[in-house]
Amino acid sequence: MEVPILKQGAVLIATFQAALSDADLNQLRMGLVQQVVRFRSRAVIVDVTAMDVMDSFASRTLREIAHMIRLRGAETVIVGIQPEVAFAMVQLGLTLEGVATALDLEEGLAYLNEKFKTTN
Amino acid sequence: MSVGEIRVAINSDQDIVSARQKGRLMATELGFSTGDATLIATAISELARNIVSYAHHGQVTLRMVNGLNRQGISVIATDDGPGIPDIRQALRDGFSTSGSLGLGLPGVRRLMDEFEINSQPGKGTTVAVKKWRQ
Numbered sequence: 329m330e331v332p333i334l335k336q337g338a339v340l341i342a343t344f345q346a347a348l349s350d351a352d353l354n355q356l357r358m359g360l361v362q363q364v365v366r367f368r369s370r371a372v373i374v375d376v377t378a379m380d381v382m383d384s385f386a387s388r389t390l391r392e393i394a395h396m397i398r399l400r401g402a403e404t405v406i407v408g409i410q411p412e413v414a415f416a417m418v419q420l421g422l423t424l425e426g427v428a429t430a431l432d433l434e435e436g437l438a439y440l441n442e443k444f445k446t447t448n
Numbered sequence: 449m450s451v452g453e454i455r456v457a458i459n460s461d462q463d464i465v466s467a468r469q470k471g472r473l474m475a476t477e478l479g480f481s482t483g484d485a486t487l488i489a490t491a492i493s494e495l496a497r498n499i500v501s502y503a504h505h506g507q508v509t510l511r512m513v514n515g516l517n518r519q520g521i522s523v524i525a526t527d528d529g530p531g532i533p534d535i536r537q538a539l540r541d542g543f544s545t546s547g548s549l550g551l552g553l554p555g556v557r558r559l560m561d562e563f564e565i566n567s568q569p570g571k572g573t574t575v576a577v578k579k580w581r582q
Contacts, residue, residue, distance in 0.1 A: 347469060350461035381468055383493040384552060412486040420490060420555035421541060
């Protein structure tokens with residue numbers, strides 16, 4: 329299942345629809361980086377509200393996405409990690425170190441607005 | 449095959465998703481909370497991923513189990529892949545031979561209540577885990 333990527337001004341928003349396979353995640357990684365280049369985006373929000381499980385592969389891919397996008401000079405915010413998914417991640421020993429997270433899409437956009445304001 | 453048992457063949461990354469979805473469904477039907485069902489689904493995802501990464505082919509069996517005054521779910525992941533030469537090392541946090549994951553087994557042990565592993569180099573690996581309903 330492909331992840332739709334929406335363009336909202338200088339921000340790209342990728343919304344996970346349901347359970348994603350490794351191939352879908354790899355495709356998202358390539359797609360996001362390409363679009364950040366194409367639209368000269370300043371930030372990416374990855375909305376994982378609908379994600380059923382965040383296992384080691386998924387969190388590694390999200391970390392890689394954030395790092396690749398940072399190399400392009402843009403910001404990544406992961407939003408919507410569900411409480412039970414967060415609990416399982418901690419038990420499993422997974423971290424999203426160095427990656428910004430926010431409660432939901434709204435908070436993620438607010439975080440980016442604040443950030444852009446201070447850097448302008 | 450009884451009603452309380454589901455077998456999922458693991459041959460590709462798509463099967464990882466299918467195994468964990470079936471596991472979540474079974475856990476929910478057995479009365480596990482959403483939180484516990486997520487822990488179980490995450491453990492299944494890791495075990496199935498180990499099969500795809502190291503053995504390429506294998507099977508995950510999900511089963512309802514009865515203990516003394518309690519019910520639970522058992523997940524058995526088997527493959528006839530290369531096996532794990534040093535199980536103690538594989539159960540240490542941060543260890544990985546595929547160079548990519550490295551958290552699988554010790555993490556799965558923390559997610560579940562019971563954990564058993566059997567592996568013979570050249571013959572394969574079986575990981576059996578259980579979680580009891582609170």
